[in-house]
Amino acid sequence: MSALGKSLEGFVAKAADKVEGFADSVIDLFHGDDGMNREDGTMGSTTSKSSTKPPRLPVIPHFSVAYGLNNSGKTVLYHIDVAKDLPSKEETQLTVLDLQNHLASLTNVPPENQTLIHRGAHLTGNAVLVDLKIREGSKMMMLGRKPPDPDEAHKKSLSGIEDEVSAVSMQAMEIEMVIVGGNASESESVTAKSLEKQLKLLNEHFMKLIMKTDAVELPPDRVEVRAVRKGLVGRIHQEMERIDLLLKKLEAYEENADRQIVLRDSR
Numbered sequence: 001m002s003a004l005g006k007s008l009e010g011f012v013a014k015a016a017d018k019v020e021g022f023a024d025s026v027i028d029l030f031h032g033d034d035g036m037n038r039e040d041g042t043m044g045s046t047t048s049k050s051s052t053k054p055p056r057l058p059v060i061p062h063f064s065v066a067y068g069l070n071n072s073g074k075t076v077l078y079h080i081d082v083a084k085d086l087p088s089k090e091e092t093q094l095t096v097l098d099l100q101n102h103l104a105s106l107t108n109v110p111p112e113n114q115t116l117i118h119r120g121a122h123l124t125g126n127a128v129l130v131d132l133k134i135r136e137g138s139k140m141m142m143l144g145r146k147p148p149d150p151d152e153a154h155k156k157s158l159s160g161i162e163d164e165v166s167a168v169s170m171q172a173m174e175i176e177m178v179i180v181g182g183n184a185s186e187s188e189s190v191t192a193k194s195l196e197k198q199l200k201l202l203n204e205h206f207m208k209l210i211m212k213t214d215a216v217e218l219p220p221d222r223v224e225v226r227a228v229r230k231g232l233v234g235r236i237h238q239e240m241e242r243i244d245l246l247l248k249k250l251e252a253y254e255e256n257a258d259r260q261i262v263l264r265d266s267r
Contacts, residue, residue, distance in 0.1 A: 060091050061136035097125035109144035117141040151225040157216050168205050169239050192250045199243050206240050
């Protein structure tokens with residue numbers, strides 16, 4: 001056989017192989033496991049990896065809300081994952097009010113005191129979130145103010161009483177330094193009787209402060225501020241106990257009542 005004949009024979013053989021492979025592929029489509037497995041051409045089950053569906057993307061992508069803290073110059077950024085943070089409804093039914101209720105739980109700013117701004121527009125509570133065309137990584141701005149603290153007036157009153165307690169306590173400490181440490185100056189005429197009189201006056205002042213503290217009326221549910229009042233009363237009682245101990249120390253110096261004294265700690 002000539003060289004030309006051999007070349008033609010090889011070409012024909014290769015072409016036949018390709019045709020046979022194509023026919024096998026067509027048969028596989030109808031009888032194999034790659035998509036169609038019935039002779040009527042209907043789709044069957046497939047195990048092809050390429051047919052695996054990608055995970056469903058959220059209807060509303062992740063976004064964030066920036067809230068500026070009052071009078072601090074700081075901004076807190078809250079990242080919102082709708083599927084996680086607002087699971088009570090279908091995403092297509094969520095409204096701006098649902099978002100505001102969630103933000104209220106994070107910031108203590110009630111919805112009626114919130115203003116949400118997205119792309120320069122103020123959002124209303126009944127607007128549906130999916131209609132806002134939120135993009136992945138979008139940022140909203142939240143303006144708002146916290147409601148006034150119902151305990152503010154009570155805290156102010158107790159703070160004023162606490163300042164008075166500190167001032168009286170300082171006077172008692174100065175007298176204690178004289179009794180225990182003998183810190184009276186030479187020019188001062190310090191007697192046990194005069195110190196006793198000063199301590200009793202301080203004790204009376206503390207009694208008035210207890211009455212003043214008890215006069216701050218608080219509702220039963222104001223747990224935090226009630227704890228502050230209780231702690232303040234406890235502190236006043238401690239100061240009064242300290243004065244009682246100082247008065248007992250002075251009893252040992254009754255014979256020196258009419259003389260200038262420098263008392264030393266007898267412990």
